[in-house]
Amino acid sequence: MHRTKVKVVEEALDANNTIASANRSDFDRAGVKVVNFMSAPGAGKTTLLERVVADLPGVRVGVLEGDVQGSMDADRLASLHVPVTQLNTDPSFGGECHLDANMVRSAIPALPLDEIDLLIIENVGNLVCPAEFRVGEDTRVMVTSVTEGEDKPLKYPLMFRACELVVINKIDLLPHLDFDLDRLLYNIDQVHPDVERIVLSARTGDGLEAWREWLIGVAAHEEAIA
Amino acid sequence: MHELSLSSAIVNTVVKHADGRRVTAVSLRVGALRQVVPDTLEFYFEFVARGTVCEGARLEHELLEARLRCNACDHEWSIEIPAFRCPTCGGGDVEVASGNEFEVESIEVEESECIARK
Numbered sequence: 447m448h449r450t451k452v453k454v455v456e457e458a459l460d461a462n463n464t465i466a467s468a469n470r471s472d473f474d475r476a477g478v479k480v481v482n483f484m485s486a487p488g489a490g491k492t493t494l495l496e497r498v499v500a501d502l503p504g505v506r507v508g509v510l511e512g513d514v515q516g517s518m519d520a521d522r523l524a525s526l527h528v529p530v531t532q533l534n535t536d537p538s539f540g541g542e543c544h545l546d547a548n549m550v551r552s553a554i555p556a557l558p559l560d561e562i563d564l565l566i567i568e569n570v571g572n573l574v575c576p577a578e579f580r581v582g583e584d585t586r587v588m589v590t591s592v593t594e595g596e597d598k599p600l601k602y603p604l605m606f607r608a609c610e611l612v613v614i615n616k617i618d619l620l621p622h623l624d625f626d627l628d629r630l631l632y633n634i635d636q637v638h639p640d641v642e643r644i645v646l647s648a649r650t651g652d653g654l655e656a657w658r659e660w661l662i663g664v665a666a667h668e669e670a671i672a
Numbered sequence: 673m674h675e676l677s678l679s680s681a682i683v684n685t686v687v688k689h690a691d692g693r694r695v696t697a698v699s700l701r702v703g704a705l706r707q708v709v710p711d712t713l714e715f716y717f718e719f720v721a722r723g724t725v726c727e728g729a730r731l732e733h734e735l736l737e738a739r740l741r742c743n744a745c746d747h748e749w750s751i752e753i754p755a756f757r758c759p760t761c762g763g764g765d766v767e768v769a770s771g772n773e774f775e776v777e778s779i780e781v782e783e784s785e786c787i788a789r790k
Binding site for chain 1: 681777784
C-alpha cells in the first residue's frame with residue numbers, strides 16, 4: 447500500500463452548476479424566464495410577490511416556493527390565482543437552508559412551464575448559502591429591508607454581489623428608525639458598483655411600479671441576462 | 673454557516689475522483705471572497721466524510737487573496753475589505769482576478785501495490 451497524489455483542480459460546486467445548466471436548458475426550451483429571488487428571513491419576499499404577481503400585464507407568472515418547512519407562503523400566493531409549487535427542503539433534502547440546482551430539478555415535472563412566461567423561485571430566507579448555489583435562473587434578485595441595518599452589504603458581500611438587482615424594502619418605516627438610507631446605498635455601491643436598485647415599500651405601494659416594470663422587462667427579454 | 677453545504681460539495685467532488693480508493697488528504701484552493709471559515713469547514717468535513725472514502729482524510733487549504741482588476745484603467749489591486757470600486761479611476765466595472773476560487777486542487781489516495789485492481 448502506498449500513497450499517491452492525484453491532481454483534481456475542479457470547482458467544488460461544478461456538480462451543482464452542471465445541474466443548474468440542465469435546468470436552464472429546460473426553462474429556455476419552454477420559453478420561460480426565471481428569477482432566483484433571495485433575502486434574509488422576513489425581508490418581505492412573499493409580500494413583494496403578493497403585491498405584483500397577479501398584475502403583470504402580458505406576463506403569466508408561476509412561483510416555485512422554497513421553504514424549510516410548511517406552505518404558508520405558497521398558500522398566500524395561491525390565493526391570488528397564480529400557479530404556485532411548493533418545494534420543502536425539510537423532508538427529502540435534510541432541511542437545507544437554501545435551494546440548490548438538484549432540488550429545483552426535482553420540482554420541474556410539477557411546474558406548469560407551458561402555461562407561464564416567468565417563473566419566480568422564492569429561495570429559502572438566508573443571506574449566505576443561496577448566494578453559492580445557482581439553480582438554473584436567468585437573473586438573481588435580492589431584497590434587503592431598512593430594518594436590517596446599513597452594514598449588511600459589507601457583512602454579506604457574497605449575496606450582494608450575486609444579484610443583478612437589489613430591492614430595498616420597508617421604506618415606510620424610515621421615520622421610525624435610526625436608519626441612514628444613503629449609507630446603505632453607498633455600502634451597496636462599494637460592494638457591487640452600479641448594481642441596479644429599487645427603493646420601495648411593499649406595504650404602502652411606494653416604488654412598486656418600478657418593481658413591476660422590472661419583472662415585465664425580464665419576461666420580455668429575448669436574450670439571457672446572466 | 674455555508675460551510676456545511678460546501679463540505680458536502682467537496683466530499684462529492686473527491687469521491688468522484690477517488691474512484692473507490694481511500695483518501696488520506698484533500699487539498700483545496702479557497703479564495704478570500706468565499707468567506708469560508710477554515711475551522712468550521714474542517715469540522716463539517718469530518719462529519720460529512722463519515723461513511724465515505726474520505727472518512728478520516730486531512731483537509732488542507734491554500735487561501736488566495738482577493739485581487740481585482742479595473743476594466744476601465746487596468747489597475748490591479750488586492751482588497752481586504754469588500755470595496756469593489758477602482759481606487760484609481762473610481763470605475764465600477766471591475767473583474768475579480770483572484771479570490772472567488774473554491775476548488776479541490778488535489779487528493780492523496782492509497783493505492784494497493786497490486787495493479788490489477790478491479
